[in-house]
Amino acid sequence: MTDLAERLPPYARSMGMRIDGMLDGAPLLAMSRTDRATGRPGYLHGGAIAGLLEIAAIMALHAELGDEDARVRIKPVNISVEYLRGGLTVETFARGEVIRAGRRIANVRAEAWQSDRTKPLASCWMNFLIQPKS
Amino acid sequence: MNKTPEAMGGRPIIPPDTPFNPALFNHSMRQFGHTGFIGMEYRSHGENWIELALPWREDLVGDPETGVLASGPIVSMLDNATSMSVWALRGRFHPQVTLDLRVDYVRAATPGKTVFAWAECYRLKRSMAFVRGLAHDGDIADPVAHAAGIFIQVEPESWAATKGDAA
Structure with missing residues (x-):
């Protein structure tokens, strides 16, 4: 877990994101309540939600790759975010699920929620390119 | 519901049908919240389009080894630019929320360079506004990212909330 937390990029840290343990075998991302994530009055910014989903997806993939992770670079290819309900300006969680990690491509889904995991505020799919480190 | 600027964390409520001035709107948004933190700047606009800029900053980096910006701030800027393009076309402000947004990362943004969003x-x-846009770091013919999305037009009552409101 310490290793994974070290992989959180400066953007994730400055947005108040942290790894809050594991949930059902994947890293649980938490984003503190912060004005830095607020969009329209009283709600989270769509971009901040997308950013949290991306970090959750990236961390899920790092965790899934295990030992292989040190030998490869992962590059996000694309993301599609669905906004399901307004996110309030409270602590927000997200978890990625690696659907498939092949030799070159990984397909990952992620969901974000607040007080109730069964009521996600947004979900996404992301595709990644996996390349050997040169 | 208390809609004073104080209850809204300092953000004033924009009444629907307020004439839309993109430069003024962006200046106002930059005082607060996510748009303020990311530091998006207004560049220009036309009848149905908006251009914003995001100067490179170390605390927005996604890969410390290369200094490449995280994709999150680029999505945020594309979200703002596409959203503002709808108001530019209307000529006035109207509450809306993002239904979905898809972004293709064509290439990594050049470290240290300002990224621009055109939408x-x-x-x-x-009920719906269809939007598209791209991000580049100086040459619009060599984009960093491509975006497509839809905004749902909503009633003012469901757009802004105080902290006590349910999601």
């Missing part, structure tokens, strides 16, 4: 509303209907 347009290509069709505005009663």
Whole structure:
């Protein structure tokens, strides 16, 4: 877990994101309540939600790759975010699920929620390119 | 519901049908919240399009080894630019929320360079606004990212909330 937390990029840290343990075998991302994530009055910014989903997806993939992770670079290819309900300006969680990690491509889904995991505020799919480190 | 600026964390409520001035709107948004933190700047606009800029900053980096910006701030800027393009086309402000947004990362943004977002509303209907845009770091013919999305037009009552409101 310490290793994974070290992989959180400066953007994730400055947005108040942290790894809050594991949930059902994947890293649980938490984003503190912060004005830095607020969009329209009283709600989270769509971009901040997308950013949290991306970090959750990236961390899920790092965790899934295990030992292989040190030998490869992962590059996000694309993301599609669905906004399901307004996110309030409270602590927000997200978890990625690696659907498939092949030799070159990984397909990952992620969901974000607040007080109730069964009521996600947004979900996404992301595709990644996996390349050997040169 | 208390809608004073104080209850809204300092953000003033924008009444629907307020004439939309993109430069003024962005200046106002930059005082607060996510738009303020990311530091998006207004560049220019036309009848149905908006251009914003995001100067490179170390605390927005996604890969410390290369200094490449995280994709999150680029999505945020594309979200703002596409959203503002709808109001540019309307000529006035109207509450809306993002239904979905898809972004293709064509290449990594060059470390240290300002990233620009250009976005347009290509069709505005009663309930939905269809938008598209791209991000680049100096040459629009060599984009960093491509975006497509839809905004749902909503009533003012469901757009802004105080902290006590349910999601």
